[in-house]
Amino acid sequence: MSLLDRHVGFVHALREAGLPVSPAEGLDAARALEVIDLAERESLRAAYAATLVKRPSHRPGFDTLFDLWFPASTTGLQAAREGGPDLETAAVPELRDRLAELLLEAGEANEGMNAFARAMVGRFGRQPAGPGRQNWFSYPVMRALSPETLMARLLAEVLGGQERGGLAEKVARQRIGENIGRFTEAVSTDVRRRIAEDSGIERIARSTVRPPLEQLDFLRVTKADLARLRREVHPLARRLAARLTVKHRLGHRGRLDFRRTVRASLSSGGVPLTTFNRPRRPHKPELVVLCDASDSVASFAHFTLLLTYALREQFAKVRAFGFVDTVDEITRFFVPGADVVEAMTRLTKEADMVRFGRTDYGHALEGFAERYGDSVGPKTSLLILGDARSNYQPPALDTLKRLARDARHAYWLNPEPTAQWDTGDSLATAYGGVVPMYECRNVAQLAAFIEELA
Amino acid sequence: MWFASPADASERLSAVDYLSDDSISTSVFLAGALGKPLLAEGPAGVGKTQLAKAVAETTGARLVRLQCYEGLDEARALYEWNYKKQLLRIQAGQGEDWDATHDDIFTEEFLLERPLLAAIRSETPVVLLIDEIDKADVEVEGLLLEVLSDYQVTIPELGTIAAVRRPYVVLSSNATRELSEALKRRCLYLHLEYPTPERERDIVLARVPSIEASLAEQLARTVATLRTLELKKAPSIAETIDWANTLLALGRTELDEEAIGATLGVVLKHASDQTRARKELAL
Numbered sequence: 001m002s003l004l005d006r007h008v009g010f011v012h013a014l015r016e017a018g019l020p021v022s023p024a025e026g027l028d029a030a031r032a033l034e035v036i037d038l039a040e041r042e043s044l045r046a047a048y049a050a051t052l053v054k055r056p057s058h059r060p061g062f063d064t065l066f067d068l069w070f071p072a073s074t075t076g077l078q079a080a081r082e083g084g085p086d087l088e089t090a091a092v093p094e095l096r097d098r099l100a101e102l103l104l105e106a107g108e109a110n111e112g113m114n115a116f117a118r119a120m121v122g123r124f125g126r127q128p129a130g131p132g133r134q135n136w137f138s139y140p141v142m143r144a145l146s147p148e149t150l151m152a153r154l155l156a157e158v159l160g161g162q163e164r165g166g167l168a169e170k171v172a173r174q175r176i177g178e179n180i181g182r183f184t185e186a187v188s189t190d191v192r193r194r195i196a197e198d199s200g201i202e203r204i205a206r207s208t209v210r211p212p213l214e215q216l217d218f219l220r221v222t223k224a225d226l227a228r229l230r231r232e233v234h235p236l237a238r239r240l241a242a243r244l245t246v247k248h249r250l251g252h253r254g255r256l257d258f259r260r261t262v263r264a265s266l267s268s269g270g271v272p273l274t275t276f277n278r279p280r281r282p283h284k285p286e287l288v289v290l291c292d293a294s295d296s297v298a299s300f301a302h303f304t305l306l307l308t309y310a311l312r313e314q315f316a317k318v319r320a321f322g323f324v325d326t327v328d329e330i331t332r333f334f335v336p337g338a339d340v341v342e343a344m345t346r347l348t349k350e351a352d353m354v355r356f357g358r359t360d361y362g363h364a365l366e367g368f369a370e371r372y373g374d375s376v377g378p379k380t381s382l383l384i385l386g387d388a389r390s391n392y393q394p395p396a397l398d399t400l401k402r403l404a405r406d407a408r409h410a411y412w413l414n415p416e417p418t419a420q421w422d423t424g425d426s427l428a429t430a431y432g433g434v435v436p437m438y439e440c441r442n443v444a445q446l447a448a449f450i451e452e453l454a
Numbered sequence: 455m456w457f458a459s460p461a462d463a464s465e466r467l468s469a470v471d472y473l474s475d476d477s478i479s480t481s482v483f484l485a486g487a488l489g490k491p492l493l494a495e496g497p498a499g500v501g502k503t504q505l506a507k508a509v510a511e512t513t514g515a516r517l518v519r520l521q522c523y524e525g526l527d528e529a530r531a532l533y534e535w536n537y538k539k540q541l542l543r544i545q546a547g548q549g550e551d552w553d554a555t556h557d558d559i560f561t562e563e564f565l566l567e568r569p570l571l572a573a574i575r576s577e578t579p580v581v582l583l584i585d586e587i588d589k590a591d592v593e594v595e596g597l598l599l600e601v602l603s604d605y606q607v608t609i610p611e612l613g614t615i616a617a618v619r620r621p622y623v624v625l626s627s628n629a630t631r632e633l634s635e636a637l638k639r640r641c642l643y644l645h646l647e648y649p650t651p652e653r654e655r656d657i658v659l660a661r662v663p664s665i666e667a668s669l670a671e672q673l674a675r676t677v678a679t680l681r682t683l684e685l686k687k688a689p690s691i692a693e694t695i696d697w698a699n700t701l702l703a704l705g706r707t708e709l710d711e712e713a714i715g716a717t718l719g720v721v722l723k724h725a726s727d728q729t730r731a732r733k734e735l736a737l
Contacts, residue, residue, distance in 0.1 A: 022639055028488065035487040036460065036480065043460045046480035054643040056495075167711050167735050171675045174682060175651070230684060235629065242588075242631040342730075 007033065010069040011052070013202070017065060017209040019058050025051055041072060057212040064192070064209050068201050071193045072114065087119040092144060095120070100150050103179045104158070113179075117186035120145065125191055136194040138187045147180045214443040218300035218415045226299050229443070230306065236443065237310030240450055254278045284316040285381040285408065285453070290368060292386030293322040293330075293348070294359045300415040301385050302344055304446060308383075309334045311450065319375055323364035327371065328352045359389060361427065362396035369399045373406075381453065382407040384435065387416050388428045395427050400434050413440040413449065456486025456513055456622055471660045472501070472508035473653055481644040482509060491602045491623035493587075493638065496646035499690020502626035503585055505646075509622060510581035518576070518621070519583045520569035522590035528597060532607060534566040560611035570601050573621040580621040587637075588627040595637045603640050649691065651678045657691060662698045672709040673698055680721065683734050689721035696720050711737050 001009075011026045029051040036047050045066050053062045087095070102113045124141045151173070158172040196204045210216075213232060216225055260276035289308055291301040305320055312318055322330045328351045333343045376382055382403060404410040412435045414421065414428060421428030421437075428437060440446050457463040463486075464479035474482070482505070485492035494502040510517035520531060540559040547555060567575070573582040584598070601607060605617035625641060627633060649657065655674040658665060673694060681688040689697075697720045706713045715737040722728045731737070 020635075024639060028490065028642075031488055032484050035484070040460070042476040043480040046460075046477040047484055049477060050481040050484055050642040050644060054493075054638040054641075056645045059645065167676070167714065167737070170735055171679050174679045175675065227684065234686060238630050239632060 003033070003038070006069060009201070010048075010065065013065050013069065013205050014052060014062065016206070017061050018211060018215065019053065019061065021052050028052075041070065044070060055212070057214055061209045061212060064189075065205055067189045068192060068196050068205055068208075071196075087116070088123070096145055096150065099145055099147060099183070100154055100157075103147065103150065103154060103176055103183065113183060114186050114190075117183060118190045121187055121190045121194065125187075125194070136191045136198075138184070138191045141187050141191075142184065147183055151176060151180075214447075216443070217441050218303065219297070219441070221299050226302070229299075229303050232443070233303070233306045233310050236447065237307060240307075240447055241311060241314055243451060284314070286317040286377075286379050287315045287319070287383060288375055288380050288407075289318065289320040289383045289385065290327075290364075291320065291322050291384070292324070292359060292361075293351075293353055294324045296359075296389070297385070297387050297415055298348075300440075303443075304385050304413065304440075305330075305334070306344075307446065307450070316379075321368060321372060322347070322351055322353050323368070324354045325358060325360035325363050326353055326355045327364050327367045329372065358391045359386075360393045361386070361388065361390040361431075362394045362399075365396045365399045365403070369403060373403070376403055376406045378406070378408055380407045382410040382435075383453075384410070384412045385415075386412075387414055387426065388412070388421075388431050388437075389425050390427055392425050395430055397430060397434060400431065404435050409453075410435045411449075411453070412437040413446075414438065415441055417441060456509075457483045459483060466512040467508050468660075470508050470511045472504060472512075473649075473656050473660060475649070475653060478505070478644065478646070481642055485624075485642050486622060488642070489620050491625055491641045492644060493625045493627065493633070493641035494644045494646055495627045495629050497648070497688065497690065498628055499692040500646045500648060501691055502624075502646055503583065506581055506583035506585075506624035506626070509624065510583075513579065513581070513622070515579035515581045515622065516576065517581050517583060518569050518573045519585060521585050522587050522594065524589060524591065526590045526594055530568060531570050531594065531597060532568050532601075533571045533609060534568065535560070536564045536566050540564050565609075565612075570598075571607055571615070573623075574601065574605060574607050574615060574617045576621065577618055579619065582621040582623045584623065584625045586628060587625050588630045588633065592634065595634050599636060599640065602637075648678075648681055648688065651675050654678070654691065654694060658694060658698050661695050662702065665698050665702060666707060669701065669707060669709060670698065673701070676709060676714065677721065679735070680731060683730055685722065685727045685730065686724045687722075687727065693721045711735075 007026075007030060011021055011029070014021050029048055032047040032051050033044075036043050038044060045063075048066060049059070049062060053059055087098075090098075098116065102116055105112075120141050121136065121138070124144045125136045125138065127135055127137050127140060154176050155169060155172055158176075159168055192204055192208055213225075213228060216229075221229065255278050257276040257278045261272050261274075264274055264276065265272040287308060289305065291305060293301055301322070308315075308318060308320075318331070318334075320330045320334065321327050330347055330351050333347045333351070412431060414437055416426070416428075416439070418439050420426070421432075431437065438445075438449055440449060457466065460476070460480040460483045463483040464474045467474045467479065467482065481492055484490070494505055496502060506519075507517060509515075543559050543564070544555060547558070569582070573580045587595070587598075602623060605620050606614050608614045648654075651671075651674040654677065655667075655670045658670040658673060659667065662670075677689050677694050677697070697717065700717050700720050701709065701713065704713075704717070714735070715732070718728055718731060718737070722731055
């Protein structure tokens, strides 16, 4: 493959993975290739990143594709190492010793670890996949070497007799954990490279790149994703708040500012030639959030609650209620300055939201109307979060109608794709007929909705 | 040419105590070689502004800085007519006819240069730093487009002024809002993150020369651990350096639990962050 073909193919693959690369940016990248040393792989990567990737959330996908299209050179590396065991023949305990060494010394961009990972994939990663075919996997490598089980030994080595449980252990544990992560990543990168060699880059590229964070489906997030999402809450809230204030400022002008107009008229002999208006008061809705806290939509509800709370200053007042089959007010867990993670754990532990443990929208709505009905008034926007799956219980549509009538606005955010609405026990259309229902599957959709709301 | 290669950029930046990594040095080199503006984005205190200063210092160029803020407009960013002086000129030249006066008051003499125009017209090499572009209003981005893609400024009364020599442009942003696609497309993008512990240790050693290497190492590792906690505001590089100075001033040579507990306020500035750190690190 010529360099040009490779460049074009790479840009194409980036677009396919959802990165918005414009033709002008592609040209910039090509121009950058002319002036840098192509043999330096890391500066090639940096040059592509600088010209093509303009959002941090797109970077992981970019790196995966870059490793596929511009794989590290693998010739003559194994032979160059001295001192260590022969990676082709050494027994597993020896290999684990070598890995332990690497995990202690490694920093970022460690060539030794990458070479080791490549050799290990070569030895352990091959598995027969169907008659006459082979495929590459990372789990046999991790099973053979099991780096996690080295942790105790490494900790003992680093701490060298210092007391356990203190800060030193925490710092060491974090560093080793990071290096294990690096090793895992190096192994899966090499596995992907080998698969690409066997069956073509395009095939593997399509299946390995995860969507960027803001496109991640709420219902499919892993625990690690959720932590990353939580970390995004404050930056996202800040960005949203900035955009919301801009919108307010550009809004229509409000009532006449009498004082300023008269003051200005003095310079024209008391004739008000120019008038001044007061900027219109921004409308701040009171927000009542009623959210389904059952496990099936937990990550969605958590993130949405956190975001509305981070955006507190955009709303005059926020109250939150959670339910599984009974309603409880959960506002108290979100006091200003409260710790995010702690609020979430306390919420699931302490709030009284479960009676039988199966989601029951009808009972929850009735309970809400009865106990907290007065929280919904003519200034309130009512926001309901949930998948509208009620386990075939009566829906209590009339109660919802009454609530929707009392509120200024009512919205329903559903984390399920529209195509799955009304399947099984979903009451999406029934509820959607009373309260406008929006699909809200990822951060991008949620941000768009909040912008509309405030 | 600003830099000969990424390696050259890295070397010359470290000569002025700015330690770069691969992506920084390559982007800095490319911005010079391709003549494109460099947009540096990242959390507060990772050295975005410092990067522009370091480039200016190491290349011997003059640094022109445009600090963005809400309400920044053309008159503050680009140019303004010195109308007081124009009024004086008109009064002084009473009796002259209109054309002569008109031609006279719209000349160089009455033009007030603002940073963007100053950078464009400079005869000597200039590093133009447009700082915290995310703080400015969206309209300012539109204003920048002409300046940054063609390096020229149009003044209706004088015509178009093109750059004598292309300035080296660095834009910095804290990402408090999304910049427009049009602006991003015209820039090289550099996402600056918190450095690795190794790099941070070297930065501390470079900026606080009197500190001991072992303490710097401990400091960098501890800060890295703090950053992995889910904090509202993770400690920045500047705060790590402050911390190093604090420890020196207190005469500490060891960063143990007690020293951290006593000086945690230097790096964590939210009450809830401090509580969280104390709990997680068992201080």
